[in-house]
Amino acid sequence: xxxxxxxxxxxxxxxxxxxxxxxxxxxxxxxxxxxxxxxxxxxxxxxxxxxxxxxxxxxxxxxxxxxxxxxxxxxxxxxxxxxxxxxxxxxxxxxxxxxxxxxxxxxxxxxxxxxxxxxxxxxxxxxxxxxxxxxxxxxxxxxxxxxxxxxxxxxxxxxxxxxxxxxxxxxxxxxxxxxxxxxxxxxxxxxxxxxxxxxxxxxxxxxxxxxxxxxxxxxxxxxxxxxxxxxxxxxxxxxxxxxxxxxxxxxxxxxxxxxxxxxxxxxxxxxxxxxxxxxxxxxxxxxxxxxxxxxxxxxxxxxxxxxxxxxxxxxxxxxxxxxxxxxxxxxxxxxxxxxxxxxxxxxxxxxxxxxxxxxxxxxxxxxxxxxxxxxxxxxxxxxxxxxxxxxxxxxxxxxxxxxxxxxxxxxxxxxxxxxxxxxxxxxxx
Ligand SMILES: [Zn+2]
Numbered sequence: 001x002x003x004x005x006x007x008x009x010x011x012x013x014x015x016x017x018x019x020x021x022x023x024x025x026x027x028x029x030x031x032x033x034x035x036x037x038x039x040x041x042x043x044x045x046x047x048x049x050x051x052x053x054x055x056x057x058x059x060x061x062x063x064x065x066x067x068x069x070x071x072x073x074x075x076x077x078x079x080x081x082x083x084x085x086x087x088x089x090x091x092x093x094x095x096x097x098x099x100x101x102x103x104x105x106x107x108x109x110x111x112x113x114x115x116x117x118x119x120x121x122x123x124x125x126x127x128x129x130x131x132x133x134x135x136x137x138x139x140x141x142x143x144x145x146x147x148x149x150x151x152x153x154x155x156x157x158x159x160x161x162x163x164x165x166x167x168x169x170x171x172x173x174x175x176x177x178x179x180x181x182x183x184x185x186x187x188x189x190x191x192x193x194x195x196x197x198x199x200x201x202x203x204x205x206x207x208x209x210x211x212x213x214x215x216x217x218x219x220x221x222x223x224x225x226x227x228x229x230x231x232x233x234x235x236x237x238x239x240x241x242x243x244x245x246x247x248x249x250x251x252x253x254x255x256x257x258x259x260x261x262x263x264x265x266x267x268x269x270x271x272x273x274x275x276x277x278x279x280x281x282x283x284x285x286x287x288x289x290x291x292x293x294x295x296x297x298x299x300x301x302x303x304x305x306x307x308x309x310x311x312x313x314x315x316x317x318x319x320x321x322x323x324x325x326x327x328x329x330x331x332x333x334x335x336x337x338x339x340x341x342x343x344x345x346x347x348x349x350x351x352x353x354x355x356x357x358x359x360x361x362x363x364x365x366x367x368x369x370x371x372x373x374x375x376x377x378x379x380x381x382x383x384x385x386x387x388x389x390x391x392x393x394x395x396x397x398x399x400x401x402x403x404x405x406x407x408x409x410x411x412x413x414x415x416x417x418x419x420x421x422x423x424x425x426x427x428x429x
Contacts, residue, residue, distance in 0.1 A: 024055065024059050033045075039415070040415065043415055050120050051119065054117050054119070054120045054122075054123070054124070055118060057117060057124040057127075058118055061099075061102065061103035062103070064085065064099065064103035065104050065106070065107035067085075068081075068100050068103065068104055082096055082097060082100065083096075085099070085100065098128050098132065101131065101132065101135075102131035102132065105135065106127065106131060109134070110130065110131065110134060110142075110146055112147070112150060113127055113130050113131070113146060113149075113150060116150055116154075122150070122154065125158050125161075126154075126161050129158070129161050129162055130146065130149045130150070130153065132165075133149060133165040133169055134146065134149075136169050137169060137172055137173065138172075145172060148168055152164040152165070152168060152422065153165065154420070155356050155357075155419045155420050155421060156356075156357070156421075156422075157357040157359065159359065160357075160359065163299060166299065167299040167300050170292055170299070170300040170302075171292060171300055174291060174292045174300075174302070177300070177302035178290075178302040178303060178304040178305075181207070181301075181302040181305060185207055187205065188205050188206055189204075189205050190202065190203065190204050191203045191205070208295055208298045208299075209278070209295060209301065209305065209309055212276055212295055212296070212297045213275075216275055216297070217242075218239040218243055219235070219239060219361070221238070221242040222235045222236075222239040223235065223364075225238050225242075226238060276295070276296075276309065277295070277296035277347070277348055278293050278294065278295050278296070278301070278306055278309045278310065279293060279296075279348060280293040280294075280307070280310050284306060287307070290303050291303065292306065293305070293306025293307075293309070294425045295309075296348055296351055296424075296425075297351065297361075333376070333378055333379075334379075335379055336373050336379060337379070338367050338379055338384060342379070342380075342381060342384070343367065345381060346362075346367060346381065346384055346385070346386060347362045347386070348425060349381070349407050349425060350362050350385060350386040350423060350424060351424035351425070352365075352386070353365050353388040353391055354385045354386055354387060354391075354409050354423075355387060355388070355391035355394070355411070355421070356411055356419040356420075356421050358388060358390075358391055360391075362386040365387055365388045365389075366386070366388070366389065366392050367384050368384065368385055368386070368387045368395070370383050370384065370385060370401060370403040381407075382405045383403065384403075385403055385407075385409060397414070398413075398414030399411060399412065399413060400412045406423070407422070407423030408420060408422055408423065409421045
């Protein structure tokens, strides 16, 4: 800090040169939006501005890369520059570091990601996720990673994009998954994080199958209670209350219970058995392959854990992916109702509402006939998908959707914009 206070470097206190000549030319802000502009025109303007901002993001990345590439060793000078960038951009030091790292990665490679940023397909946030992921894969896998990463994050929300990249890295290097998981298990813990207004977060850092099982049990308890007469709590509140009851159920003193002002309000949580769905490739199960398993609600899990889960736990619903067997019932026009095996298949395939960017759990969604039953749509996997109530209704409001055999969905908005959503896991129907 003291060194910084001494002021400019040896080059002297001269005013820096004007940088505007090598910055992109910007048109002045819109003076006046014509009163007779149509919705189509205004939406086109929003899209054009979105592209302009993407181009500026790329330009900023190039400038940051130039700034950063001069700094080879981690020195006080580096940190000063980093802090300056954080301050200018109004972001945390960690966020500035992420931005710088992505800028450098983009300068050195990832030409296609750069292209996608430039034409406005990928926002900067998603580019950072891809750039961070690219650093975790072996150099010879970077090209394959990039192609797949772009496909996976296009049209996904930022949370979903992060999940998918994490899963992609695990898929590319499954051989390291078991090892990494073993090491990380030792870090499990329960921590508390204070929140505002008398609230706090309780974090449980757990192996994924246990975490998913706990969340599933709480969700089931919540759904069961939700249907009861006079119950006004929403699903989230019920899930939280069920967790409190389960974790505090065995208080030694009745008085403690009273201090906490609680009675057992989610009495049936204890009776609810969690369901953990894991998809395991047959060859992995037979120990002849190291392809990862897929834990519903989480993503890929290491082959060792997948084998263990499949071998035990009576509550476990097992699905073995075997290209040779056709386990999914195709009932065509015979029934409108979706039979349970097909329902389970769809839950595994979709996991969430299939509208772009929606993350509503499939448990809380409707199963929609993509081509309506009334229009001769069939009750088959290639004509059914999970949609939450809100997005289910959009189909009556000008949105159209096409579902492909492999579960990929193509949405078109009332104004003609297209988005694609991918299934959570590719399952052979
Ligand atoms: Zn939805």
